[in-house]
Every structure is written in structure tokens, then in C-alpha cells.
Amino acid sequence: MKHLLAILVLCTFLISCKKEAKNQTEAEPQEVNQEETMTNASEEWIYLFDGVSTDGWRAYNGETLPPGWVAKDSVLTFDTELGMEQDYTGGQDIIYAKEEFDNFELYVEWKIPEGGNSGIFYHLKEGIEGAGPPDISPEYQLIDDANYAKIHDLTSYNKSMGVTGNLADLQDWQKTASDYAMHPANDAEKILHPVGEWNSTRIIFTPEKVEHWLNGKLLVSFVPWDAAWEAKKNAGKWKDADLYGSFNTGYIGFQDHSSPIWFKNIKIKKL
Numbered sequence: 001m002k003h004l005l006a007i008l009v010l011c012t013f014l015i016s017c018k019k020e021a022k023n024q025t026e027a028e029p030q031e032v033n034q035e036e037t038m039t040n041a042s043e044e045w046i047y048l049f050d051g052v053s054t055d056g057w058r059a060y061n062g063e064t065l066p067p068g069w070v071a072k073d074s075v076l077t078f079d080t081e082l083g084m085e086q087d088y089t090g091g092q093d094i095i096y097a098k099e100e101f102d103n104f105e106l107y108v109e110w111k112i113p114e115g116g117n118s119g120i121f122y123h124l125k126e127g128i129e130g131a132g133p134p135d136i137s138p139e140y141q142l143i144d145d146a147n148y149a150k151i152h153d154l155t156s157y158n159k160s161m162g163v164t165g166n167l168a169d170l171q172d173w174q175k176t177a178s179d180y181a182m183h184p185a186n187d188a189e190k191i192l193h194p195v196g197e198w199n200s201t202r203i204i205f206t207p208e209k210v211e212h213w214l215n216g217k218l219l220v221s222f223v224p225w226d227a228a229w230e231a232k233k234n235a236g237k238w239k240d241a242d243l244y245g246s247f248n249t250g251y252i253g254f255q256d257h258s259s260p261i262w263f264k265n266i267k268i269k270k271l
Contacts, residue, residue, distance in 0.1 A: 007032065011122070012013060014156040014182065017144075018151065019093055027103075031202055035146065036209050038046070040080070040199075042232065044110050044269050045107075045267040045268065045269050046099075046267060046268050046269070046270070047266065047267045048096045048204055048252065048266040048267060048268060049071075049076050049263070049264070049266040051071065051075070051264065052071055052074075053071055053256055054070070054071050054076065054097050055096055055176065056094065056097060056098040057069070057076070057095070057096055057097070058097050058222050059095075060092065060093040060094060060095070060111070060126060060132075060133055060253060061096055061126050061127065061172040062092065062094050065094060066083070066090075066092045066256065067078075067082065067083045067085070067086035067088040068080060068082045068083025068084075068088060068090065068092070069094060070082060070255075073200065074264060075142070075262045075263065075264045076094065076122070076181045076254075076262070076263040076264065076266065077262050077263075078259075078260055078261045078262075079260065079262070080258075080259070080260050087257055090256045090257065090259065091253050091257075091258050092256055093132075093133045093253055093254065093256050094253060094254050094256060095121075095124060095126075095251040095252065095253040095254075096252045096253070097251060098265075099121075099250065100249050100250050100251055101122070101250070101252060101268060101270065102123075102249040102271040103206045103207070103270065103271060104122070104203075104205055104247055104268050104269060104270055104271055105157070105202065105203070105204045105205075105206075105268065105269040106120070106122065106201075106202065106203045106204075106252060106267075106268045106269075107201070107202050107265065107266075107267050107268070107269075108120065108199050108200075108201050108235075108238065108263055108264075108265065108267075109198050109199065109201070109263070109264050109265045109267045110198070110199055110201065110261070110262060110263045110264075111140060111195070111196060111198050111261075112142060112143070112144055112195060112261055112262075113144075113145055113195055113196065113259060113260050114140075114144060114147050114151070114195045114196075115141065115147050115148055115150075115152065115163075115250050115259065116148075116195065116257075116259040116260065116261065117143045117148060117152035117255075117257040117259055118142040118254060118255045118256070118257050118259070118261045119139040119140060119141050119151075119254070119255035119257070120139065120140040120142065120144050120201065120203065120252070120254060120255070121133050121137035121138070121139055121179060121251075121252065121253035121255065122137060122138060122140075122205060122248035122251075122252055122253075123136075123137055123205075123245070123247045123248065123249060123251075124136060124137040124247075124250045124252070124253045125137075125152035125247055125250050125251070126251070128243065130251050131214060131241070131243060133219070133253055133255070134180070135238075135243065135244055135248065136241075136243050136247070136250075137244075137245075137247075138180075138182070138210075138242060138244075139178045139179070139180040139255065140177065140178075140179065140180075140201060140203050140212055141175065141176055141177065141178045141179075141185075141186065141203075142175065142176055142261075143170070143174065143175065143176050145170065145175050145192055145194050146194075146195075146244055147195065148170055149168055149169050153168070154167065154168055154169070154170065155167040155213065156191070157172065157245060161237060162263030163179075168244050169226070171184075172184035172185070172187065175187070176190070176199075176207075176213040176214065177190065177201070177212050177213075177219045177220060178191075178194055178212070178219075178220065179210070179212060179220055179222065181213075181236055181237040182222075182229075182236065182238070182245075183220050183222050183232070184220075185212065185214070185219040185220050186217075186218075186219045186220070189217045189218070189219055190214060190217065190219055190235075191214065191215040191216070191217055192214065192215070197217055198264075199212065199214060200213075200214070200215055200216070201204065202212055203265065204271070205224070205271075206271055207224065207225070207248070208223065209223055210223070210224050211222060224245065226244075229245075235255055252268065
């Protein structure tokens with residue numbers, strides 16, 4: 001009888017310990033990988049590039065992709081050598097022309113070479129005389145922060161922009177993840193992988209807030225079209241670009257800045 005009683009007490013103790021451990025486990029917050037969670041929600045995403053064809057992509061204000069833009073190794077690639085075979089070294093931006101988007105979350109992975117420069121446009125419109133994509137569309141900047149100014153002379157450009165100080169340097173609003181010439185990315189939080197390595201970008205647009213993410217870090221956040229946005233727009237590079245950032249729907253586009261560029265896992269979610 002004593003042995004039976006001891007066994008019952010031991011079982012009760014073990015069950016109690018198990019429940020306590022379970023409760024502690026449930027109470028402990030789990031670290032969430034936001035990009036992994038986003039990727040797993042695949043049923044909500046529209047893929048803009050399938051890794052095989054360039055269906056849906058064409059030149060801005062054009063009918064086909066410019067030479068050098070190809071699907072290569074599951075990557076949407078601008079290959080400058082292929083372009084040069086047809087006397088084209090770059091400079092014509094491209095868009096995903098199948099659909100315009102208003103409120104969205106865009107995800108894309110990208111890499112650039114040393115001294116590379118590109119960008120991601122949204123709410124881009126075509127057929128506007130005298131205006132190119134940068135005059136119309138906000139741009140998530142992609143650039144080689146570390147080396148671009150060492151390779152390219154920025155003095156004349158920065159002088160024309162009214163920059164004071166060292167005219168040879170990239171300015172904060174010119175660096176990767178910035179809302180180009182508007183909202184600088186937070187350099188203190190930035191994780192930018194070296195040239196030749198993949199980075200991930202998220203752009204979230206709603207009328208309440210715009211967010212620029214880079215490699216899992218939120219680096220830019222602003223309210224579109226509010227008084228602060230209007231003041232910034234009218235005091236800087238876009239003060240004479242009447243249509244800049246004015247559209248609430250439009251195409252997704254990539255800037256062709258005459259340097260090699262690679263994009264993959266390009267997908268968008270409507271919000």
C-alpha cells in the first residue's frame with residue numbers, strides 16, 4: 001500500500017511539472033522572422049517574375065524589353081555585355097506592364113556590382129510628355145553606398161542640387177533604401193550586404209504610411225501627401241516636377257542606370 005501511495009505521489013508530481021513547463025513555454029515570446037513569415041504566405045502574393053520568362057516586362061513607354069534584359073539562372077538580369085552586342089549599354093527603365101497597383105507590399109531580392117546604381121519605382125505612369133520615371137514616381141534607391149562616389153564624380157551633380165560640404169560624397173538621400181531625394185534611410189540601422197551579395201527589399205505603401213525595409217530593418221517611414229511631405233517635395237529636387245509622387249496607382253518599375261543589375265523573387269501583395 002505504501003509503495004502504491006508513493007507511486008501516485010510521484011505521478012502527480014511529474015504531471016504537475018509537465019504542465020508548468022508547458023505553461024512557461026507558451027508564455028515565452030517567440031522571435032518572429034518577418035521575412036520568413038511573409039514568404040510563407042505565398043497564397044497572397046502575385047509573382048511578377050517566374051524565374052524563367054520575362055513575360056509582363058517591357059521598356060517604359062516601349063513595347064519590348066531593351067537589349068540585355070534577360071531571364072538568366074532564375075534571375076531578371078540586365079547583362080551589359082549582351083546589350084553591347086546590340087549597341088545598347090543601358091539607360092531605358094523597365095516596368096511590369098500587366099497591372100497597375102495602388103496599395104501594396106512589394107518584396108524583391110537584388111544585387112549590384114561595384115559602383116552599381118539602380119532603383120525601384122512605384123505608381124509610375126507612362127505617356128507623360130517631358131517627364132521621365134524619376135519626375136513621376138517615388139524611387140526606392142539601390143546603389144553601392146561604399147564605392148559609388150569613389151568611381152563616379154558627383155561634384156557637378158551635387159553642386160546643381162545645392163549641396164553644401166563635400167560635393168564628392170553620396171548624400172544621405174542618395175543612399176540605398178532612401179526615398180530618393182526625399183527621405184534618407186536610417187544609416188544607423190542599415191544592414192547593406194557587400195556588392196555581389198543578395199539583399200532583400202520590402203516597400204509598403206498605404207495612404208496612411210509608406211515604409212522602406214532593407215534586409216529585415218525598417219529604414220524609412222513617412223506619410224504620403226501630408227503637409228510635411230508637400231513641404232519636403234517643394235523645397236528639394238522635385239519642386240518643379242508637378243506630377244512627382246502625385247499618383248495613387250501605377251506600375252512597378254526598375255531603373256536601368258547603365259550598370260549590371262540582378263533581381264529575383266519579385267512579388268507583390270495587394271493591401
